[in-house]
Amino acid sequence: MKPEALKQEFSFFPGCMARLKLPQVERSVRTLLEDLGVSLKDEPRFTCCPDPVMFRSASRDDWLLLAARNLSLDSGPPIVTLCPGCASSLSEARHVLDEDEELAASVAARLRKLGLKLALPHTQHFLQILSDPGVREDIAERVTMRFDGLKAGTHYGCHLVRPSSAVHFENPEKPTCLDELLSLAGAERVDYEDKYLCCGRPSIDDATSRSIVEHKLKAMKAAGCEVLIVACPFCFEQFDLGQAILERKGGSFGIPVLYISQFLSLAMGRDPQELGLELHRIKPNGLL
Amino acid sequence: MYRIERSRDDNLTRIAMLEMARLCYTCGICVGDCPAARFSDDFNPRQIFLKVCLGVGEGLTGEDSPIWKCTTCYTCSERCPAGVKPLDVILALRNLSFKQGACPEGVKAVRASVLEKGVVGAVTQRITDLRKRMNLPEAGDDQGSDLEQFISEA
Numbered sequence: 001m002k003p004e005a006l007k008q009e010f011s012f013f014p015g016c017m018a019r020l021k022l023p024q025v026e027r028s029v030r031t032l033l034e035d036l037g038v039s040l041k042d043e044p045r046f047t048c049c050p051d052p053v054m055f056r057s058a059s060r061d062d063w064l065l066l067a068a069r070n071l072s073l074d075s076g077p078p079i080v081t082l083c084p085g086c087a088s089s090l091s092e093a094r095h096v097l098d099e100d101e102e103l104a105a106s107v108a109a110r111l112r113k114l115g116l117k118l119a120l121p122h123t124q125h126f127l128q129i130l131s132d133p134g135v136r137e138d139i140a141e142r143v144t145m146r147f148d149g150l151k152a153g154t155h156y157g158c159h160l161v162r163p164s165s166a167v168h169f170e171n172p173e174k175p176t177c178l179d180e181l182l183s184l185a186g187a188e189r190v191d192y193e194d195k196y197l198c199c200g201r202p203s204i205d206d207a208t209s210r211s212i213v214e215h216k217l218k219a220m221k222a223a224g225c226e227v228l229i230v231a232c233p234f235c236f237e238q239f240d241l242g243q244a245i246l247e248r249k250g251g252s253f254g255i256p257v258l259y260i261s262q263f264l265s266l267a268m269g270r271d272p273q274e275l276g277l278e279l280h281r282i283k284p285n286g287l288l
Numbered sequence: 289m290y291r292i293e294r295s296r297d298d299n300l301t302r303i304a305m306l307e308m309a310r311l312c313y314t315c316g317i318c319v320g321d322c323p324a325a326r327f328s329d330d331f332n333p334r335q336i337f338l339k340v341c342l343g344v345g346e347g348l349t350g351e352d353s354p355i356w357k358c359t360t361c362y363t364c365s366e367r368c369p370a371g372v373k374p375l376d377v378i379l380a381l382r383n384l385s386f387k388q389g390a391c392p393e394g395v396k397a398v399r400a401s402v403l404e405k406g407v408v409g410a411v412t413q414r415i416t417d418l419r420k421r422m423n424l425p426e427a428g429d430d431q432g433s434d435l436e437q438f439i440s441e442a
Contacts, residue, residue, distance in 0.1 A: 019407070020407060020410065020427060021409060023415065023418045023419050026424055044425075047431045047435065055408075057356075057383070058396070059399075060380070061439075110438070114434065158360070159360075162363075164366060172362075173363070200327070203323075203324055203357050203358065205328065205357040208324055208331070208359070209359075212327050212359070274422075
């Protein structure tokens with residue numbers, strides 16, 4: 001029987017990063033959700049969420065307007081994203097508009113000029129769907145390839161759980177969902193130093209960003225991580241491409257990075273090539 | 289520590305009021321686990337809020353200000369016991385810098401891309417081919433046609 005959490009249709013919000021830079025991430029998320037029986041609807045008019053870091057750094061007012069436009073395009077099903085940035089940005093805009101009637105009225109008036117009616121559908125990262133006990137049971141039953149004893153580090157991504165006032169998902173400082181999902185396929189959780197520290201990617205200062213990712217990779221290596229599991233396209237790029245750049249400069253880590261949907265789809269018997277694993281900078285061949 | 293200006297920067301006063309920075313009692317919890325404070329030399333959120341409250345604008349805005357080092361991780365906003373949302377203060381300072389035309393090129397580029405094409409980045413031939421091979425819907429980059437007008441309407 002289909003778990004209750006999956007009985008509705010979701011509007012799928014792919015986001016710019018996966019759509020234009022990491023299609024393998026989008027492929028694996030769609031494949032996983034489809035395999036679990038989630039119906040996804042595409043909305044071609046979705047634009048950038050917009051980016052809660054760069055775009056919002058220019059203008060918070062414009063960020064709110066474009067987010068409201070995305071939320072109002074399809075006043076139907078709830079939205080599911082594959083990127084914590086998109087989920088956090090849209091949820092925060094929804095929260096702001098929900099709390100401030102006057103602001104919401106002025107945004108609604110602007111949207112009317114586009115022929116849209118302000119709507120505030122619930123927006124979530126797909127990991128929130130996977131937190132449903134029924135869905136977890138279903139995943140466990142479908143596992144055909146186990147990763148028993150594989151030492152898997154996880155990195156959650158800040159925007160997956162914060163700001164908690166708008167996102168409402170897990171413990172905002174110590175989430176557990178990735179570690180729990182890994183254990184469904186037998187992988188072993190690794191508690192490396194500074195596990196919950198940001199990946200550094202959104203800092204607009206390259207030196208700060210690089211020192212953070214280097215620190216984290218060293219901590220993972222010291223703790224014996226054989227793979228790193230992430231749930232954010234920006235974190236993915238920071239650890240995959242960022243690691244390749246550090247290795248070119250003499251660093252040595254050798255920690256392949258998988259999106260949680262790639263890991264779960266592999267465990268559920270999907271072909272590595274169909275999940276685009278060959279596109280990764282740090283090749284995950286040793287895992288397969 | 290800072291010389292308090294007789295004539296305060298109105299922009300900072302507005303930020304102090306709107307973003308609740310005035311409630312800050314400089315306890316420093318925002319500095320404790322701040323990644324940007326830990327991994328750089330000159331980013332200190334508490335110092336930034338103090339300057340905002342005192343109306344001391346020097347070094348707070350502009351392309352070379354430490355405000356761009358923030359990773360937007362929200363740890364400070366989760367922990368602040370005074371109910372200040374430190375990240376919102378940083379974003380307000382970044383918005384002010386943008387308005388003054390003094391912000392990093394990357395921010396301007398992302399904004400221009402979103403307003404022009406609706407997305408950050410470009411639909412390259414490589415991406416079109418990869419998406420087709422992976423049986424993904426075509427990636428459009430022409431959703432932005434009405435966005436510039438939409439946000440500029442008074």
